[in-house]
Amino acid sequence: MTPEELSAAISACLTEAVAAGEISVEVPETVRVDRPKSREHGDWATNIALQLGKKAGMAPRDFAQILATRLASVPGVGAVDIAGPGFLNITLEAGAAGELARTIVEAGSAYGSNEALAGHVVNMEFVSANPTGPLHIGHTRWAALGDAISRVLRASGASVTSEYYINDAGNQMNVFARSVYNRIHGLPVPEGGYPGEYIKELGDAVLAEAPQLRELDEAEAIPALRDAAYKAQLEDIKSTLADFGVSFDVFFSETTLHEGGAVADAVARLREQGHIFDLEGAVWLRTTDFGDDKDRVLIRANGEPTYFAADAAYYLSKKDRGFEEKIYLLGADHHGYVNRLKAIAACAGDDKDKNIEVLIGQLISVNGAKLSKRAGNIIELRDLINWIGADALRYSLARFPADSPIALDPEQLKKNTNDNPVFYVQYAHARSCAAARNAAAKGVTRDGFDAALLTDPTENELLAVLGQFPSVVAGAAEFREPHRIARYLEQVAGAYHSWYAATRITPVGEGEAVAPVHGTRLWLNDAATTVLANGLELLGVSAPERM
RNA sequence: GCCUCUGUAGCUCAGUGGAUAGAGCGUCUGCCUCCGGAGCAGAAGGCCGAAGGUUCGAUUCCUUUCAGGGGCACCA
Numbered sequence: 228m229t230p231e232e233l234s235a236a237i238s239a240c241l242t243e244a245v246a247a248g249e250i251s252v253e254v255p256e257t258v259r260v261d262r263p264k265s266r267e268h269g270d271w272a273t274n275i276a277l278q279l280g281k282k283a284g285m286a287p288r289d290f291a292q293i294l295a296t297r298l299a300s301v302p303g304v305g306a307v308d309i310a311g312p313g314f315l316n317i318t319l320e321a322g323a324a325g326e327l328a329r330t331i332v333e334a335g336s337a338y339g340s341n342e343a344l345a346g347h348v349v350n351m352e353f354v355s356a357n358p359t360g361p362l363h364i365g366h367t368r369w370a371a372l373g374d375a376i377s378r379v380l381r382a383s384g385a386s387v388t389s390e391y392y393i394n395d396a397g398n399q400m401n402v403f404a405r406s407v408y409n410r411i412h413g414l415p416v417p418e419g420g421y422p423g424e425y426i427k428e429l430g431d432a433v434l435a436e437a438p439q440l441r442e443l444d445e446a447e448a449i450p451a452l453r454d455a456a457y458k459a460q461l462e463d464i465k466s467t468l469a470d471f472g473v474s475f476d477v478f479f480s481e482t483t484l485h486e487g488g489a490v491a492d493a494v495a496r497l498r499e500q501g502h503i504f505d506l507e508g509a510v511w512l513r514t515t516d517f518g519d520d521k522d523r524v525l526i527r528a529n530g531e532p533t534y535f536a537a538d539a540a541y542y543l544s545k546k547d548r549g550f551e552e553k554i555y556l557l558g559a560d561h562h563g564y565v566n567r568l569k570a571i572a573a574c575a576g577d578d579k580d581k582n583i584e585v586l587i588g589q590l591i592s593v594n595g596a597k598l599s600k601r602a603g604n605i606i607e608l609r610d611l612i613n614w615i616g617a618d619a620l621r622y623s624l625a626r627f628p629a630d631s632p633i634a635l636d637p638e639q640l641k642k643n644t645n646d647n648p649v650f651y652v653q654y655a656h657a658r659s660c661a662a663a664r665n666a667a668a669k670g671v672t673r674d675g676f677d678a679a680l681l682t683d684p685t686e687n688e689l690l691a692v693l694g695q696f697p698s699v700v701a702g703a704a705e706f707r708e709p710h711r712i713a714r715y716l717e718q719v720a721g722a723y724h725s726w727y728a729a730t731r732i733t734p735v736g737e738g739e740a741v742a743p744v745h746g747t748r749l750w751l752n753d754a755a756t757t758v759l760a761n762g763l764e765l766l767g768v769s770a771p772e773r774m
Numbered sequence: 775g776c777c778u779c780u781g782u783a784g785c786u787c788a789g790u791g792g793a794u795a796g797a798g799c800g801u802c803u804g805c806c807u808c809c810g811g812a813g814c815a816g817a818a819g820g821c822c823g824a825a826g827g828u829u830c831g832a833u834u835c836c837u838u839u840c841a842g843g844g845g846c847a848c849c850a
Binding site: 259261263264265272274277278281287310311312314357394396397398399400419481507508509511520521523524525526527529531533534535537558559561562563564565566587590626627630631633634636639642643646647648650651653654657658662664665666668669671702705708710714717718721724725727728729731732733734735737739752773774 | 776777778779780786787788789790791792793794795796797798799805807808809810811812813814815830831842843844845846847848849850
């Protein structure tokens with residue numbers, strides 16, 4: 228019996244009790260079932276009687292008693308105790324708990340998937356680094372987290388399009404092109420230009436393709452270099468993301484918004500909505516109507532659109548493409564953008580609390596990281612991957628909530644011990660695979676699964692933890708918090724290791740024959756393998772069968 | 775000044791109004807002739823930054839306050 232099934236059973240008992248006139252209260256949609264901290268308090272506990280007792284106009288303990296009586300007769304429920312002010316402590320029958328192992332193995336890679344967000348059509352935009360340089364440490368957290376959030380949303384039934392917005396318009400691209408030009412011709416870095424060895428590498432790569440560019444005069448060379456260097460830099464970004472295991476469904480070019488007339492169109496549409504005014508030659512959006520601290524310029528007095536205008540057009544593009552929920556992942560240095568982005572949504576006639584969601588992540592630091600000579604004064608993502616490894620890096624970034632500031636310790640992340648949570652979890656997976664291989668070699672088969680044989684306390688604990696996976700995934704999706712998956716996996720790994728130490732899947736030595744309990748435990752072992760593999764997959768971290 | 779995030783064990787951090795606040799590291803004690811010891815079992819270690827409030831019940835919600843990070847462009 229899964230916690231979800233138990234929760235449903237409790238709801239059913241409530242409904243029946245109301246129908247029978249024993250209690251009078253509104254039955255909530257879902258009843259929360261928790262794993263009690265102390266084993267003495269049973270397998271599962273609920274505080275529903277404490278919550279509803281007052282509303283029903285009766286003492287919580289009396290309310291609990293009515294519920295307990297009905298619940299005790301539910302198949303699979305072993306015992307129901309009332310504790311303290313009115314907690315219901317529920318103990319399952321061994322067979323009912325153990326049956327979960329079979330359920331998990333049979334579900335396989337689908338175990339953990341749920342329908343909590345079924346029907347949601349989501350656009351997830353993240354990273355969106357400027358194509359004027361390599362990805363660096365400032366992008367890594369959202370790359371890891373954004374990809375994990377996308378996976379978790381999909382696992383919860385949402386339709387997700389992950390998107391990278393390429394800021395390939397505006398003056399910065401000219402500065403970028405000029406930086407490359409100067410580098411090629413041995414001139415100093417232009418005012419406000421890009422330093423760093425990668426500029427030289429881009430220049431070399433571009434010249435290797437098109438040597439004639441060296442001979443062009445400045446006016447002709449800049450546009451050509453701009454396009455060629457941009458293309459090379461974007462490819463570099465894509466390949467770094469691929470090495471990091473991050474994929475995007477769409478790379479969206481800002482330039483296409485300008486050239487296709489979408490920016491002008493967006494201004495016109497917002498004007499129709501009545502949120503635009505003209506002042507001192509500029510065109511403004513009245514974002515203060517929707518919580519922004521000041522109104523924002525869309526079209527400058529000189530006729531050029533602002534970056535914000537492109538943002539507005541981009542938002543409308545997302546809306547037009549049918550995305551009801553647009554999620555933006557921004558760094559803490561962009562938190563001032565939240566209100567104006569939400570104001571765009573509101574000005575466009577959307578609900579700024581429903582159709583747009585802006586997640587802010589605190590920046591990370593890496594202890595002892597060497598700055599990249601190649602990129603200048605920054606730490607490149609590619610170097611971090613080579614240094615720490617994609618798995619360790621992704622896992623460490625995914626195991627903390629986005630709003631917690633973190634400092635990574637690379638020396639710890641490279642260790643193959645308990646210090647390093649990713650190894651702890653991966654090791655549990657590899658160990659379970661090894662245990663299954665070994666069992667097969669010793670003649671243990673999966674015939675004759677008998678759930679009632681799983682009686683060891685560590686088996687009860689492991690089953691309980693494994694049973695929580697679907698609700699953990701749903702919670703991670705609902706709150707956009709993949710770290711819940713990571714923390715949960717550490718719990719699974721711990722329960723698995725304890726179980727492994729306490730019981731045996733294969734018989735001991737030569738003296739003991741293969742018994743049904745061994746085959747049954749093999750199912751449980753497989754169930755743990757399944758959950759660990761599925762969970763790591765959601766984080767974009769590999770689940771090795773051997774280490 | 776305004777906005778925002780953070781403050782929990784020596785360290786790095788979990789904790790969606792519930793029972794005795796958790797994990798890993800570090801410190802100390804045990805456990806391999808047998809499935810992977812990259813592991814397990816246990817001990818010690820806390821006025822959950824401070825003060826009020828709401829509640830049967832607050833680390834969690836609200837207010838105030840202290841400390842630290844980040845941000846407040848007709849830049850992109």
